[in-house]
Amino acid sequence: MPPFPSAVVIREVGLRDGLQSIQTILSTQQKIEWIAAAHAAGQREIEVGSFVPARLLPQLADTAELVAYAKTLPDLRVSVLVPNLKGAERAIDSRADLMLVPLSASHAHSLANLRKTPDEVVAEVARMRAARDAAGSQTLIEGGIGTAFGCTIQGAVDQSEVLRCMQALLDAGADRVSIADTVGYASPAAVRDLFEKARRIAGERFWCGHFHDTRGLALANVYAALGTGVARFDATLAGIGGCPHAPGASGNASSEDLAFMLADMGIDTGIDIEQLLALRARVAQWLPNETLRGTLWLAGLPKTFQQRAIQTAIA
């Protein structure tokens, strides 16, 4: 096991993966407050929304506005999700720093959720790359391989298929690739094994891990992934989120719990945990009818816990 990374980025995806999975619709002003407070707490990468048709996800219809606001904040990487070329064009126009293109390694989940096969997504990424380059845009393209450990429709997903998709995404022009346990099928040994292989394929372009807490293993899976040198993880404030195709699935790794685990391990995240907990309390007030998760908000920080001095934010 290599040494743990000295710094880790927690990418806040609550405004996208969280809000798309719940009933409550936050106002644009509330989302802007959330982004501002997350940035003030030290978060340096935020997925602010998704460029999907507003009729499909009305709760994310203000994504362009949120990108425009978030781009005014210093040292913040502004991400969006894009399902197709049309969304990528909007992301490029918005000047988002990064656009994540989801690909489902499970064919069954891919057809149900994206209405495309994995290889059709790869072909779309090639078109996005051409469009990005033609526009002279700096927007990074991240190919996000979901259901990488299995899904509720198909069950197990072959590791070889995940790695094949990863290579295909890189060949098609993705700048980054990431691996997501979309519905909470991963366990730490499987994470360690797959992430080690993915690192050998993609090196530093293997960008991010994304875990759900469906079976209580999100943080254990992050810990296993840390040992493979990956230093960026998606998480959502209060663990909100889920997946419409995963009945019984619970939310994402909780940003505040993850920030605590990393801080207690001596790993710099740039995040002030007390501020993040204060933001959680505020967002919880906006979501009185939703299931919120996480444990730190209830237990509090350990007595005499002292966060090490926060280092320079990680690029």
Next chain:
Amino acid sequence: MPPFPSAVVIREVGLRDGLQSIQTILSTQQKIEWIAAAHAAGQREIEVGSFVPARLLPQLADTAELVAYAKTLPDLRVSVLVPNLKGAERAIDSRADLMLVPLSASHAHSLANLRKTPDEVVAEVARMRAARDAAGSQTLIEGGIGTAFGCTIQGAVDQSEVLRCMQALLDAGADRVSIADTVGYASPAAVRDLFEKARRIAGERFWCGHFHDTRGLALANVYAALGTGVARFDATLAGIGGCPHAPGASGNASSEDLAFMLADMGIDTGIDIEQLLALRARVAQWLPNETLRGTLWLAGLPKTFQQRAIQTAIA
């Protein structure tokens, strides 16, 4: 990191650490049903109760009866907790296979909870050892070092003090030692570090890890501990439990979630997870007013998950 152990024992402590922390009092008959079903599901080590004065913990007053019943089941290691020499004498009389003596590495917690200093507990262990040997008894003595990562009264606990107590317990005649994060202060990096050092002191006599899920890290902590070669962990069905001196603290590692994590890692626990989930549903009916925890009961096993053939139970 050494390879993971091929087999791990989950010691069920729900009948002691769980039931002592909740309001509901189960009948002896219910507890016997629980023990029988846990044994039928493949659990091979169960802490059935505690030899403390019945006026202090009336819910555990039937411990001797439970030991007598559990001793009739084949291949089951029957454990009890004993706070002092008097309890140890009762454990020896009961013919329990193992008695766990709690020691708090936090002096403040030790005085509040046990009304003894750690060194007074060590001296009591020496008296227990003498009594055990004088009786010609086979009951193993396990010194369980609690609040090993900190506590809510004192805050941080020095690693050196934990290791000093461990050496003192071994010197006093404890057959086994274990480490408990009584109130949920551990994080995986701290676990790995302390457990590696403990293994160097106690070798195979370092017997067991005990984690609470106060900050969502119980399973991540087990995973970190597995890498140090420890192959036995306490857990409670439905994660019930807590600590009277830890406000806001949540329960133990959940037996069923832990059994799933280990099974998915290819580690043999001897446990049939479906049977354990059925037992959880039954116990949940007995505890309608208690906070139960864990995630697997809600999410279910992953589709196409196949538990590897259960090997011979681990001695």
